[in-house]
Amino acid sequence: MGVRLHAEAGQELSARQEEILAIVHHQGFATIDALARHFDVSTQTVRRDIIYLDEQQLLQRFHGGAGVREATVRLGYAEKRITAAEAKERIARIAVGLIKPGETVFLDVGTTVEAVARALRGRSGLRVFTSSLAAATILSAEQDAEVFVTGGMLRGPDGSLTDEWARDAVSRFRFDVAILGFSGIDDDGALMDFDLRKVAVKQAVAARASRTVAVGESSKLLRPAIVRVLDTDRIDTLATNDAPPPLVAETLAKAGVEVLFPQG
The missing domain is CATH 1.10.10.10 (Winged helix-like DNA-binding domain superfamily/Winged helix DNA-binding domain)
Known part of the structure; x- marks a missing residue:
C-alpha cells in the first residue's frame, strides 16, 4: 500500500x-x-x-x-490539469468524434471538458456555448468559430460560471450536443458531482440538448460523489478512457447508455 x-x-x-x-x-x-x-x-x-x-x-x-x-x-485544480492528461486527451478524441459539422455544442466545466475544447480547435463552422472561462479561452483564437459564454458568478479556480444567470442563459437555447463532466456515479448509473452550485446549470443544459455526452476518467466510475446530477435516461453516451468495471458496464447497458472507450 x-x-x-x-x-x-x-x-x-x-x-x-x-x-x-x-x-x-x-x-x-x-x-x-x-x-x-x-x-x-x-x-x-x-x-x-x-x-x-x-x-x-x-x-x-x-x-x-x-x-x-x-x-x-478532490485534487487542486492545477494538479487536476496534469493528472491523467493522456487519458483525458483520449476521451476528448472520442467525444469530438460524436460532434457533426455545423452542430451547436455546449461545453461544461472541468479539465476533461477543457481537453475536449482543445480537440475541437481547427474544426470549421464551430458554434460553442460554455459556462467555462477556461474552455472559452482555449477556443478564443479560432477564427472560424462562434463562442458564447453564459455569464454568471465566477466560482473557483476552474473558471466555472454558476448561479441563476448561467442557468437562465442556457435555458434560452437549444444544443445539438452537450458535453458534461462529472465526479462520480450512483449505484444506478446516474451522474453525480461534488459542487451543488454547478448542478443546476448541468441539468438545465441537459434539458435543452438533443444528445448528452458524459466525459470522465474510468476511475470516476468506481466512486460516488455528493449530489445526483442526471439520471441515466438523460445520458446518451459515456466517453471514458478504459473499459468500465463489469457491474458498472452492466448497469449502464441496462439503462441504454452507450459507453465508448479506446480499443487497444
Missing part, C-alpha cells in the same frame, strides 16, 4: 481493515457486498469495519460502500 495507515490514538488496525483501506485507495471506491465476498465474511462485519475506519477518518463511508475521503479525491 506504500504508506501504512493506522487509526488515531495509537489504535492498530486489523489485517482485514488494512486490506480494506488498500482496496479502497487502489480502486477509489468499493461496495460492501464486494468486500464481503472478497473476505468471505458477512456484510455486517464489513459494515462495522467501514464505520470504524470512517470514524478514524481513514476513508469515507457512503451508502452501500466506502471511498477515499473527499479531501483526498
Whole structure:
C-alpha cells in the first residue's frame, strides 16, 4: 500500500481493515457486498469495519460502500490539469468524434471538458456555448468559430460560471450536443458531482440538448460523489478512457447508455 495507515490514538488496525483501506485507495471506491465476498465474511462485519475506519477518518463511508475521503479525491485544480492528461486527451478524441459539422455544442466545466475544447480547435463552422472561462479561452483564437459564454458568478479556480444567470442563459437555447463532466456515479448509473452550485446549470443544459455526452476518467466510475446530477435516461453516451468495471458496464447497458472507450 506504500504508506501504512493506522487509526488515531495509537489504535492498530486489523489485517482485514488494512486490506480494506488498500482496496479502497487502489480502486477509489468499493461496495460492501464486494468486500464481503472478497473476505468471505458477512456484510455486517464489513459494515462495522467501514464505520470504524470512517470514524478514524481513514476513508469515507457512503451508502452501500466506502471511498477515499473527499479531501483526498478532490485534487487542486492545477494538479487536476496534469493528472491523467493522456487519458483525458483520449476521451476528448472520442467525444469530438460524436460532434457533426455545423452542430451547436455546449461545453461544461472541468479539465476533461477543457481537453475536449482543445480537440475541437481547427474544426470549421464551430458554434460553442460554455459556462467555462477556461474552455472559452482555449477556443478564443479560432477564427472560424462562434463562442458564447453564459455569464454568471465566477466560482473557483476552474473558471466555472454558476448561479441563476448561467442557468437562465442556457435555458434560452437549444444544443445539438452537450458535453458534461462529472465526479462520480450512483449505484444506478446516474451522474453525480461534488459542487451543488454547478448542478443546476448541468441539468438545465441537459434539458435543452438533443444528445448528452458524459466525459470522465474510468476511475470516476468506481466512486460516488455528493449530489445526483442526471439520471441515466438523460445520458446518451459515456466517453471514458478504459473499459468500465463489469457491474458498472452492466448497469449502464441496462439503462441504454452507450459507453465508448479506446480499443487497444
